[in-house]
Amino acid sequence: MGNLWAISALVLFLSLSLCAGAQPSSGANLSGYSASVILKFGINPHTVSEGDRAVFNYTIINDGDVPLRNLTIIDTFPGTADVNVELLEPSESMPVKVDYYADKDDFESEVMGIAAAVQGIDPNGYLVGSSAGCGLSYEG
Secondary structure, three states, rough: HHHHHHHHHHHHHHHHHHOOOOOOOOOOOOOOOOOEHHHEEEEEEOOOOOOOEEEEEEEEEEEOOOOEEEEEEEEEOOOOOEEEEEEEOOOEEEEEEEEEEHHHHOOOOEEEEEEEEEEEEOOOOOEEEEEEEEEEOOOO
16 A cells, blocks of 8 residues: 555656646747747646536747747546637737536546647748646545
């Protein structure tokens, strides 16, 4: 039982340490412009029981100097919605909140690492993207 607790604690620590977001992936810089997007992702609270509400907080940031179109956020957790943003201007950010109500059937284990990604298109049609991760625990 002690080993299971240690492994669960390690997985939770690693998952929670990822909640800050990730480095952006830049589009091609063929025309002297910079296309870049950052995704920040967090969950509040990090621990839920059956029926509890957790808020998945995403922030998309256009970190480049050109507009980005058709941005889509997708994550790996069931019960959360895919998000689409039509246009994000340079230096603009867009917070998105999605409510999730805990269902034990959604959890493969007591602690789950959740990956989220955003992808969009720069003015020349190149893809730009970013990813982030976070952890969510279930207490049953």
